[in-house]
């Protein structure tokens with residue numbers, strides 16, 4: 001008997017397993033593939049995901065394997081630098097291949113005691129009042145208290161649950177890859193600058209280390225059922241630019257569509273969905289993996305609280321209440337980006353106008369905060385703007401705030417020194433620090449770093465501790 005079975009060991013499943021293990025939840029991750037994927041899909045980890053990694057002591061490991069790049073230029077590929085003074089101590093993009101992220105997250109989960117079984121596909125399940133019986137493709141049955149489908153866009157768990165996945169099917173397909181080029185950078189820049197903006201989707205951008213990121217339309221080349229080849233890219237580059245720039249030595253090549261869909265529900269009884277199993281959208285802006293990892297971060301402590309027995313009755317349902325609107329917003333911003341990438345005259349005009357508007361700091365900032373997810377604000381009711389937002393990694397007496405969140409517990413950051421967490425001290429840490437760089441007296445942080453309360457009154461604090469952390473011990 002496990003507490004939680006997770007279907008799928010992609011980035012979402014691995015992150016969730018690690019989060020659950022912080023609270024000693026017995027976790028089994030079932031992954032249908034026998035070997036980790038080598039297929040590279042990701043451009044990078046955005047600011048909020050980097051913050052999550054810092055909150056769990058994983059950022060240094062990620063930094064060793066990635067390349068820091070400026071955070072700007074992601075909205076519809078409009079080349080504008082990020083605004084100055086983004087509200088984060090980690091205000092950059094970390095270019096890091098998806099297989100590396102998956103490996104590091106899986107290592108992190110297993111180091112904390114999660115079990116991962118590869119070559120095991122979830123094929124069926126049945127839930128009852130006490131738990132879920134999960135059936136593997138080979139017929140073996142396993143039992144757990146909860147099942148979470150982190151099994152990607154074609155999620156078996158979502159389909160078996162019968163949860164609707166409304167949205168739009170794929171209309172166009174695109175080729176994307178990284179490869180080396182056979183001509184000097186200046187020659188490429190000169191040729192690319194002559195290509196009309198109407199030739200979309202298209203880019204050929206230096207990614208560092210002599211490698212270029214290439215995006216071209218997929219229409220008319222290759223077989224949809226087969227992985228794309230370098231020759232497909234050459235053919236499309238010649239059609240657009242009149243030359244294939246001597247591309248060679250691909251690092252990875254992929255083909256993707258622009259289907260956009262959102263699960264109607266994230267939870268049915270003891271079965272939940274997270275990551276691509278719950279939402280799919282075009283990769284424009286590089287948000288999908290980031291969104292899934294952030295789902296896992298939101299769900300982990302809540303599901304753990306449910307299993308440990310201290311969760312307030314409605315806590316688990318706040319997962320859908322908080323994350324569904326965030327996914328809706330990401331889907332909408334990718335829809336908007338796809339329109340802005342279209343070659344139609346109206347879309348070209350809208351892109352030109354937005355490009356001009358992005359010279360206004362507030363517009364640029366708004367879009368970057370969206371893409372990087374640092375603009376997310378959960379609805380915790382009326383209160384100051386900070387309520388429901390994540391708190392940046394501020395300096396505190398012991399060093400950095402995020403360094404105090406590695407154990408996945410709540411934290412009362414108290415500049416008054418007068419407050420106490422009393423009977424919640426087994427779930428919530430208390431840091432009395434008059435020097436903390438806050439412009440409010442005290443904040444209560446949830447384990448995911450979001451601000452659950454602001455104030456200086458003990459009774460009000462106790463009410464909010466009950467709201468988020470259940471009944472006090474004793």
Ligand SMILES: Cc1cc2nc3c(=O)[nH]c(=O)nc-3n(C[C@H](O)[C@H](O)[C@H](O)COP(=O)(O)OP(=O)(O)OC[C@H]3O[C@@H](n4cnc5c(N)ncnc54)[C@H](O)[C@@H]3O)c2cc1C
Pocket residue numbers: 007008009010011012013030031032033041042043044098120121122123150151152153155156157176254255256274275276277283285286287288289290291292
């Ligand atoms: C070309 C391209 C570029 C992208 N670039 C970016 C980017 O720059 N930034 C970004 O954030 N996102 C990007 N994405 C999106 C990102 O790759 C996905 O959002 C991300 O992989 C989702 O993670 P996941 O763990 O939810 O699902 P997946 O990565 O799909 O993992 C699901 C796992 O479940 C397993 N599985 C499936 N069925 C079963 C079953 N029945 N039983 C057990 N296991 C099962 C699968 O084998 C897989 O390992 C890109 C996508 C594409 C196509």
